[in-house]
Amino acid sequence: MRLVGLVGTGAATGLLIARLHHGFAELLLLIAVTQAFASLASP
């Protein structure tokens, strides 16, 4: 259920970015921050 929610949220966000033609750079920066914090688990 949680996974379905995450996939749905991601798909909706992607569609919104594509429809607005705006926000791709912000999405990549957000991914950069998320991956940076995730990397703390493997120093």
Next chain:
Amino acid sequence: MIGTLGKGAPQSRVLAGFVHCAASGLTGAAFGAMLGAAGALVPRPAAQILLAGVAAAYGAMQLGIVRLPLPESGRQVPATWRYRFRHLLVVFLYGAALGPGIGTRVADAGFVPFLGAVALAGGPVFGGLALGTYGLVRAGAAAALATSNTCRIHERVTFGMRTIRLWRSLAVAQGIALLMVVLIGVTVK
């Protein structure tokens, strides 16, 4: 690594944190700019198809459907540097090794589509900005943990492992969003 950054008096820890962040941000930015410059040579339709393929494949890995190779060394930062070099040089070298993200272990498969997007959809300037941000945040978070006086040493070191589920969940949603955007064909360029 957090133990190394947390060594010494508070002032020395702050200085070490700044040096570590600068090194990580700079090497991340340099690597991102190189990736972006190299990716800019790939023609647009091929780049989009390639990126969609990478995003789909590693998205499936994030969901636990497949297992694919990761661009990583598989090692942690070398512990021997701590005994071989001066403290500030060690934190600089650790930062430089961590900034590009492929010098140690990759914690989440979503890092691969991120690198792909930086290379194939960003260009050199955005590539430098994106991976520079990654390096800066990665080192900044480690330095903040190391210099935190309210955190006990055990809490500092295990922070990454205690919060990894949250970051992996966010990374799944972001990976799907990236795939959708690439499939529809909107990029930075």
